[in-house]
Each structure stands twice: as structure tokens, then as C-alpha cells.
Amino acid sequence: MISEVKLDINKAGQFINRPVTLRSGDTDNTIKATIYQNGTPYSNFKTATFSGNRSDGTAIANDPATISGNVITYNVAPAVTSKNTKIRNAYFLLNGNISTESFEVVVIPGTIIDGDLKSYVPGVSDDLISQFENVTKQSDAYLQELKSNVKTGTNSINGLNSKLAGITSSVNALQGKVNIGGVNLLANGDFSNSLMNWNIYNAENGTVAVENDEAGNKMLHIHSSNGPTGIFTSSPSYYGSNSLKSGESWIASGLVKGDATIIRFGIETGKYPENPYKNPTDSWSKIVSKNIRAASNRFCIYISSGDLYVKFVKVERGNIETDWTPALKDEVNTSDTADWQKSKITKDDGSSSISLSDNSTTVDVTFKSLISGLKTFYIQGDKAGNTLGDSIRGQIYKSDVNNGYAFGVTNGGKMYFKYITSGVVGSWQQVATVASAAPVAAMAYTAMVQDDTNKTLQAQNSQIAYSLMTQGGATDAK
Structure with a gap:
């Protein structure tokens, strides 16, 4: 009996083969395997051997086969059909180092007739046919399972491709909208140099002082007793060569606490109140504001009443705030600057x-x-x-x-x-x-x-x- 299969060395599921069915004890079984690479006939090999593992754990390995072009002819050895078994991972090894995809071999019980054929057929035929049909059903079920797995895998791949396309679209939509600067443009934003670079706004309405927080860091304390007061940068040149240009996006952040009503925290773009600020509590929290620079380049922190504590203030380009870092001016080593202006x-x-x-x-x-x-x-x-x-x-x-x-x-x-x-x-x-x-x-x-x-x-x-x-x-x- 000759059984034919198609096998691909790339194991990409190009072909789905029905199980090769043999009967135990038969010695005239042949398996013809046509070899492909990605669906294209492949004949670049000189040797081929058959290998596989039986369901009981024993193995058949390196059994030689003949070659003609891209077709392997394997005369099944008696050892393969010596017992009822299934060989699910049968394959051919080409040139000793290239393996084909696997296929299944099923060895069903054989019938040994030692007398007149007719005298045994009536009593054995039904049982043999029943066993054969059961094996065929099992083979068909396995084949359907393979087809279902291939279909499910294809659907899964299509689903993943669809999700990937959605993610790619979302990423593309975000491009140009996210702008991260990172560099702090505001000198003395941690008030380590007291009020250098800062001026007091409406000094008659309250007090402004630099104090120490509970961890020993410097913080600004603004108290309003009679209306708006606070601080602002002493000159637009505090940004130095990194000065924000008109039309550039900026984002400001800092840590605040207290009971004040904040009416401005950011670069001046008009009369206050210009932004809705969340008023601070008695615990440190981050305040963030952002806008596009208009005519003014002056940074302001104003309150209308109460007490405000502020530390680690940062101004940067873009629309995504980052953790506080000192301005480049603040990082200059000042140990040898006694004679500096x-x-x-x-x-x-x-x-x-x-x-x-x-x-x-x-x-x-x-x-x-x-x-x-x-x-x-x-x-x-x-x-x-x-x-x-x-x-x-x-x-x-x-x-x-x-x-x-x-x-x-x-x-x-x-x-x-x-x-x-x-x-x-x-x-x-x-x-x-x-x-x-x-x-x-x-x-x-x-x-x-x-x-x-x-x-x-x-x-x-x-x-x-x-x-x-x-x-x-x-x-x-x-």
C-alpha cells in the first residue's frame, strides 16, 4: 500500500495531511513524501531518513529512504508495523540536518489468515471494519482539529494585526501633541539663593520670606493680609540664552501647601485670575499650569489671601511636566566666584x-x-x-x-x-x-x-x- 504526504521544511503549516494508516504485520507499505520549501518544490538534498516516536515511548530513527527529485520513497520497515501504535511526530531528516514538518502514522491491528480466506472473512470482517472505521473517525477528528487550530490561529493573527493597527494609529495621532522639554529655565527655583532673581509684588499687602521646610530645604512663604501679593521674576533675561519665544508652549510646576487662594502661578499672559488653580492643603502637593507665551515673559506666583508655602519651582518648554531639576545657572560651581558680578x-x-x-x-x-x-x-x-x-x-x-x-x-x-x-x-x-x-x-x-x-x-x-x-x-x- 502506498501512502502519500506533502511536507514543507519550513514547517509553516503549508499542507495538512491525513494520517498515514498502516496495518500491523504488513510488509509492503510505502510512504511517498513530496518535499517543499515555503510551498515551492525543494530537491536540494541527497540523503533522507525516517524517524518517529511511538505512543509507548519507543523510537524509530534514521531509517534510510530513496530520493528522486523532490520525492522521498520510504519502504516502511517491519519494525514500524510490528505493533498497534500511533506515531504523531513522524518526519524525514534531509542531509542529516534539515527536518521536515511532522505527520502522523497510525498502525491498526492486522489480520493473520492461516486457512481459506473465505472461512475467516465472515467472522473477522465486521470487527476489522469497525476498528478501521474507528481509526478513520479518529483520523478525521484529528484532521478537523488541525484545520480548526489553523483557522483559530489565522483569526488570532488577524485580530492582533487589527489591534496593532489601532495602536499604531493612536501613536501617530499623539505625534506632534507631546512635547517634553525637561530643562529648567527658571534660576533659583528652589530659593537656595534667597530671593535672588525675584521681586516682591504689592509688598504693602503682606510679607514674603524664605524659610526652611521640615526637611531643611528652602521654601518660599507668602502671607497676604490685605489683598494680592507675591513674587515675580526680576527680569525677562532670567532665562538667559534659553529665553522662551513668543508662541512657544511652556509648563510650570512646583510643590505647594497652605491655605492661600492662588490667583497666578506661571508666566504672565494677562490680568489675574487667568487660570483656575486648585487651592493648596496642609500637605505638600504638586501644582501645574501651562500655556503659550504671549508678550510677557515674567514668571509670577501671586495669592489673594492666606498663607502659601512654595518650593522646587520649575519652568520648561513643552506641555509635559517633568521632575524638578536645578536650572543650568544654578549648577555652576560657585566656590571660586568671590569676584564674580x-x-x-x-x-x-x-x-x-x-x-x-x-x-x-x-x-x-x-x-x-x-x-x-x-x-x-x-x-x-x-x-x-x-x-x-x-x-x-x-x-x-x-x-x-x-x-x-x-x-x-x-x-x-x-x-x-x-x-x-x-x-x-x-x-x-x-x-x-x-x-x-x-x-x-x-x-x-x-x-x-x-x-x-x-x-x-x-x-x-x-x-x-x-x-x-x-x-x-x-x-x-x-
């Missing part, structure tokens, strides 16, 4: 660092809100709180937020002086005209520099400096 007294273009030309705040409120250091200023003639009736340019020195000096020259050539003592801003006092102002100005500036050595400025020192200046012929401003 700590801050500028003018803007990058040489103009005054403080320019008051509108009436959003008065002159005295602005002077009071400045922190320690030396700044240049320009005050327009019609600015609210400018009692001189003329524009004035000059310098202001603050030893701390509550004490300092200011002096300048008006457009009409008159020199004026005022002092800030214990948080109280004095009135302008005329010192001299331009012609006689030089020696007096030198005396005042010398007093400032000498006082800077001690980093304190008390009311007594202010009065002494003022007395020195009035010796040059000062009169009250009219």
Missing part, C-alpha cells in the same frame, strides 16, 4: 533695570518691594507717586528689603535724594543742580559702598548720609 544694575541693552512708565504701581511701592542690591531706575514724569513733575534717572541701593537709598537727576538738571528706613519710603529731597551735584553725589555713593561692607542699613546711617548730601545745599522738593 552677582547681578546686573542695568538691562542687557544698557537701559535702566527698573523702568516706571505706567500707573500699575506707585514709585514708593516699587522701591519698597526691591530686595538687596544696587539697581538703576527711570521714572516717567507723570508716573503715579512721582511728585517731582519731571522724569528722573538714577540709582537705588537696598541693603535689605526694608532699608536703602535712592538718588537721581531729573530731565531739568536737578538732583534729588530719598531714603528707605525700616520699610518707610521717605519723600524726594532736592540736593543740588547738576553744576554742583558731582561732589555731593560722590559723597552719597561712598556712603553706600562703605555700608555695603556690613550689609546693614539702619535709620541712623540713612540720616547720616542724608546730612552729608544736604551739606551741599539741599532744599525740599517743591
Whole structure:
């Protein structure tokens, strides 16, 4: 009996073969196997052997077969049909190292007739046919199982392909929408350098101080007792060469706690309130705001009432916030910077660092809100709180937020002086005209520099400096 199968060396399920059925004891069985590679006839082999494992665990291996083109002819050895068994993983080994896909061999009980054939057929035929039909049914069931598995596998693959296409579509849809910057553009966002790079907003409405949190980290404490107050960056140049451009997306984040009502946390884009903020609780939580930069580049933290504690503030490009990191400016090693300039007294273009030309705040409120250091200023003639009736340019020195000096020259050539003592801003006092102002100005500036050595400025020192200046012929401003 000749049984034929088709086998592929890539084992990709190209062909589904019915089980090869043999009878035990038969010696004239032949299996012809046509060999393929990915469905294409394959004949690049010179040797072929038959191997397989019986259901009882015994094996048949390396039984030689003949070759003609891509067809293997295997004359089944008597050992294969010596007992009733199933060989589910029968295969041929080509050239000693290439195996075909497996096929099934079923050996059914045989009939040994030792007399007249007719005398045995009536009594044996029904039983033999029944056994043969049972084996055939089992073979058909196994074949259907294989077909079902192939169909299920195909459906599963199609389902996975569909899901993969959906995921790919979702990823493509997200492209261009996710923008992660990562670099902190805000210097001194952890307040480790006190209020450097920051100014106080509406100082008369509350207090602003840098304190230590429970872990020893620096934090900002804003208290409002009489309306909006807070801090803002002292200059748009705090971003340095990484300055945000108009139209760029930004996202700001920080840790907050307290009972304040937050009215602004982010880059200024209009009058507050501009964003709906979730008010803090008595536990630290993250606050996040994002927008697109408009005309202003000033970063603000404002509240309208209560107490707000803030730490680890970050501003970055994009629309996805990341964990806090120090700004590049903050990471510079400052151990050898004793002679470095700590801050500028003018803007990058040489103009005054403080320019008051509108009436959003008065002159005295602005002077009071400045922190320690030396700044240049320009005050327009019609600015609210400018009692001189003329524009004035000059310098202001603050030893701390509550004490300092200011002096300048008006457009009409008159020199004026005022002092800030214990948080109280004095009135302008005329010192001299331009012609006689030089020696007096030198005396005042010398007093400032000498006082800077001690980093304190008390009311007594202010009065002494003022007395020195009035010796040059000062009169009250009219």
C-alpha cells in the first residue's frame, strides 16, 4: 500500500495531511513524501531518513529512504508495523540536518489468515471494519482539529494585526501633541539663593520670606493680609540664552501647601485670575499650569489671601511636566566666584533695570518691594507717586528689603535724594543742580559702598548720609 504526504521544511503549516494508516504485520507499505520549501518544490538534498516516536515511548530513527527529485520513497520497515501504535511526530531528516514538518502514522491491528480466506472473512470482517472505521473517525477528528487550530490561529493573527493597527494609529495621532522639554529655565527655583532673581509684588499687602521646610530645604512663604501679593521674576533675561519665544508652549510646576487662594502661578499672559488653580492643603502637593507665551515673559506666583508655602519651582518648554531639576545657572560651581558680578544694575541693552512708565504701581511701592542690591531706575514724569513733575534717572541701593537709598537727576538738571528706613519710603529731597551735584553725589555713593561692607542699613546711617548730601545745599522738593 502506498501512502502519500506533502511536507514543507519550513514547517509553516503549508499542507495538512491525513494520517498515514498502516496495518500491523504488513510488509509492503510505502510512504511517498513530496518535499517543499515555503510551498515551492525543494530537491536540494541527497540523503533522507525516517524517524518517529511511538505512543509507548519507543523510537524509530534514521531509517534510510530513496530520493528522486523532490520525492522521498520510504519502504516502511517491519519494525514500524510490528505493533498497534500511533506515531504523531513522524518526519524525514534531509542531509542529516534539515527536518521536515511532522505527520502522523497510525498502525491498526492486522489480520493473520492461516486457512481459506473465505472461512475467516465472515467472522473477522465486521470487527476489522469497525476498528478501521474507528481509526478513520479518529483520523478525521484529528484532521478537523488541525484545520480548526489553523483557522483559530489565522483569526488570532488577524485580530492582533487589527489591534496593532489601532495602536499604531493612536501613536501617530499623539505625534506632534507631546512635547517634553525637561530643562529648567527658571534660576533659583528652589530659593537656595534667597530671593535672588525675584521681586516682591504689592509688598504693602503682606510679607514674603524664605524659610526652611521640615526637611531643611528652602521654601518660599507668602502671607497676604490685605489683598494680592507675591513674587515675580526680576527680569525677562532670567532665562538667559534659553529665553522662551513668543508662541512657544511652556509648563510650570512646583510643590505647594497652605491655605492661600492662588490667583497666578506661571508666566504672565494677562490680568489675574487667568487660570483656575486648585487651592493648596496642609500637605505638600504638586501644582501645574501651562500655556503659550504671549508678550510677557515674567514668571509670577501671586495669592489673594492666606498663607502659601512654595518650593522646587520649575519652568520648561513643552506641555509635559517633568521632575524638578536645578536650572543650568544654578549648577555652576560657585566656590571660586568671590569676584564674580552677582547681578546686573542695568538691562542687557544698557537701559535702566527698573523702568516706571505706567500707573500699575506707585514709585514708593516699587522701591519698597526691591530686595538687596544696587539697581538703576527711570521714572516717567507723570508716573503715579512721582511728585517731582519731571522724569528722573538714577540709582537705588537696598541693603535689605526694608532699608536703602535712592538718588537721581531729573530731565531739568536737578538732583534729588530719598531714603528707605525700616520699610518707610521717605519723600524726594532736592540736593543740588547738576553744576554742583558731582561732589555731593560722590559723597552719597561712598556712603553706600562703605555700608555695603556690613550689609546693614539702619535709620541712623540713612540720616547720616542724608546730612552729608544736604551739606551741599539741599532744599525740599517743591
